[in-house]
Amino acid sequence: MGATVLLGITGGIAAYKAPLLVRLMVKSGLNVHVIVSRSATEFVTPLTLATLSGNPVCQDMWKNRDKPSVEHISLADAADMAVVAPATANFIGKLANGVADDMLTTILMAFNKTVLICPSMNVNMYRNRILQSNLERLRTFGYHVMAPGSGELACGWVGEGRMPEPAKIFGEVELYLGPKDLNGLKVLVTAGPTEEPLDPVRFLTNRSSGRMGVAIAKRASTRGASVTLVSGPIKVAPPSGVKHVQVRTAMEMMEKVLESFHDFDLVIKAAAVADFRPETFQKEKIKKDKFGTTIKLVRNPDILATLGSRKSHDQIIVGFAAETEDAIQNARIKLKNKNVDMLVLNDVGKPGAGFDGDTNIVRLMFRSGEEEQLPLMSKEDVADQILTRSLGLRGKPNG
Numbered sequence: 001m002g003a004t005v006l007l008g009i010t011g012g013i014a015a016y017k018a019p020l021l022v023r024l025m026v027k028s029g030l031n032v033h034v035i036v037s038r039s040a041t042e043f044v045t046p047l048t049l050a051t052l053s054g055n056p057v058c059q060d061m062w063k064n065r066d067k068p069s070v071e072h073i074s075l076a077d078a079a080d081m082a083v084v085a086p087a088t089a090n091f092i093g094k095l096a097n098g099v100a101d102d103m104l105t106t107i108l109m110a111f112n113k114t115v116l117i118c119p120s121m122n123v124n125m126y127r128n129r130i131l132q133s134n135l136e137r138l139r140t141f142g143y144h145v146m147a148p149g150s151g152e153l154a155c156g157w158v159g160e161g162r163m164p165e166p167a168k169i170f171g172e173v174e175l176y177l178g179p180k181d182l183n184g185l186k187v188l189v190t191a192g193p194t195e196e197p198l199d200p201v202r203f204l205t206n207r208s209s210g211r212m213g214v215a216i217a218k219r220a221s222t223r224g225a226s227v228t229l230v231s232g233p234i235k236v237a238p239p240s241g242v243k244h245v246q247v248r249t250a251m252e253m254m255e256k257v258l259e260s261f262h263d264f265d266l267v268i269k270a271a272a273v274a275d276f277r278p279e280t281f282q283k284e285k286i287k288k289d290k291f292g293t294t295i296k297l298v299r300n301p302d303i304l305a306t307l308g309s310r311k312s313h314d315q316i317i318v319g320f321a322a323e324t325e326d327a328i329q330n331a332r333i334k335l336k337n338k339n340v341d342m343l344v345l346n347d348v349g350k351p352g353a354g355f356d357g358d359t360n361i362v363r364l365m366f367r368s369g370e371e372e373q374l375p376l377m378s379k380e381d382v383a384d385q386i387l388t389r390s391l392g393l394r395g396k397p398n399g
Contacts, residue, residue: 003177004031006075006111008084008104009049010091011039013154014120014163018044021085021166022052025173033058033075035104037091061103076110081176084108086120086163089131095143096134114176116144118169123159144240146172175222175380181391183224188264189217190257190303192234194250196277198295199286206272207355210234212320212346213270215383217242220266223387228264230256232271250274250300257303261310266390268318269304270344272355276300308339316393318342318386324349328363335365341393342366344386352376364389 005025009018018034025032032053036046046057058075084091084104091105095117100106108115117138125131126148135145146169149162163169191213195203210231217229218239228243230253238244247253250273261267276297304319311317319340321331324347331345345363347353353361353376360382364372366389374385 002029002031003080004033004078005173005177006033006035006079006082006107007053008035008037008082008087008091008108009040009044010037010084010086010088010104011042012086012088012120012163013043014086015040015043017163017166018085019048019052021083021169022049024166024170026053028170028174030173030177031055033079035059035075035107037102037104058103058107061106073110076107076112079111079113081113081173082108082111082115083118083169083173084116085118085166085169087117089119089121089125089128092117092119092131092134092138096137096141114144116146116169116172116176118146118163119148119161120163121148121161123157123161126159126161139237139240142241144172144176145237147237175219178223180224182220182387185225185265186263187217187220187225187227188230188257188261188267189213189220189227190230190253190269190271190273191217192232193272194232194253194274194300195248196250196274196300197248197281198278199282199284201285204274204277205233206274208232208272209236209355210271211236211358212360212379212382213268214239215379216268216270216386219380219383220387225266228260230271232273250277250303254301254303254306257307258310261307262312262315264315265394266316266318267307267311268386268390269307270320271303272320272322273303274300302338304338304340311339314394316341316390318344318390320344320346322346322348331363331365335367340367342386342389366393 009015022032033055034049034053035058050057094105100109146164148160149164150160152158192210193206193208195205197203214236217227221227221241229238230245245256247256277300279296279298307317317340319338321334323330327347335343343365350361352359360379361376362374
């Protein structure tokens with residue numbers, strides 16, 4: 001790839017995996033400069049990292065004080081991206097609060113490009129509210145945070161907190177250093193379910209987790225777009241660098257989407273919006289003996305059809321269809337009736353497809369009559385396919 005990457009390594013047991021990450025990056029053609037904290041050297045030697053990276057390892061702010069350059073600034077200026085793996089709770093706390101007391105934190109204070117943080121620690125440390133607050137603070141500032149893996153930890157506990165495997169981290173690096181072909185475009189993505197309240201404790205909803213919509217928002221952002229994500233209650237964290245608008249009901253989602261609809265070049269409606277809501281909302285919890293067996297429902301507005309009827313000639317709208325029977329026929333009808341440019345058919349009955357998983361199987365359907373069946377792939381790969389096809393529709397007549 002030819003880019004320059006800074007790899008920060010802090011003092012966690014997962015530092016033993018860092019040489020594998022260095023090797024993957026160097027083999028791909030990246031120029032890797034490693035910065036280690038003092039405690040990281042207890043787990044991995046600078047000599048190993050220097051040998052694998054082909055560059056001196058940076059660890060001491062004062063060692064080469066006779067050099068004319070200001071090293072923490074020169075490294076920050078030269079790099080295209082920074083990665084910290086593993087990132088300990090101590091390091092995350094310092095970075096989130098602007099503490100620059102060693103070489104790594106000082107370099108990152110001067111760095112104004114993409115930074116990917118890969119947390120690694122004991123499960124109880126990871127779940128600590130202070131740590132979670134610090135991670136959210138970093139996301140707010142535009143840092144990208146990878147979710148840790150889950151399983152047996154070095155300390156003997158079982159749970160989340162494992163540093164993502166080097167191959168997975170490297171995959172993220174490839175994504176962030178990839179082409180910025182959506183640069184200059186404004187993209188609106190909806191995600192997740194809606195909740196339609198019946199009383200203060202009950203509501204109607206569906207099984208959508210929001211993973212597909214979040215993946216689309218993430219990939220659109222990393223490919224250069226300015227992204228707004230409007231979501232119901234999603235089960236995954238919204239991506240860094242994306243404006244996130246949280247709603248609950250279909251009516252709220254409709255209002256927020258229409259608020260600035262015409263400002264967007266591309267709108268992708270991946271949310272699983274409830275078709276119906278209870279006719280009345282009871283202010284007090286309905287007791288079982290007064291509940292009855294019938295709930296009267298009213299139809300929610302059709303957000304996708306509304307957008308299709310209002311879109312301008314240069315806007316692209318992509319809709320989703322979740323089906324369980326006669327999937328292709330029903331999706332073709334929806335494509336025509338909703339006046340969208342592309343419909344993503346999700347046959348949720350297929351293994352590996354549908355809600356709350358990391359993979360999907362979709363069929364892309366276009367106004368021209370063209371259809372493309374995609375194989376089983378990760379939701380982020382599906383997101384890339386959707387964005388690439390959407391980009392190809394720009395400039396074509398869309399009615």
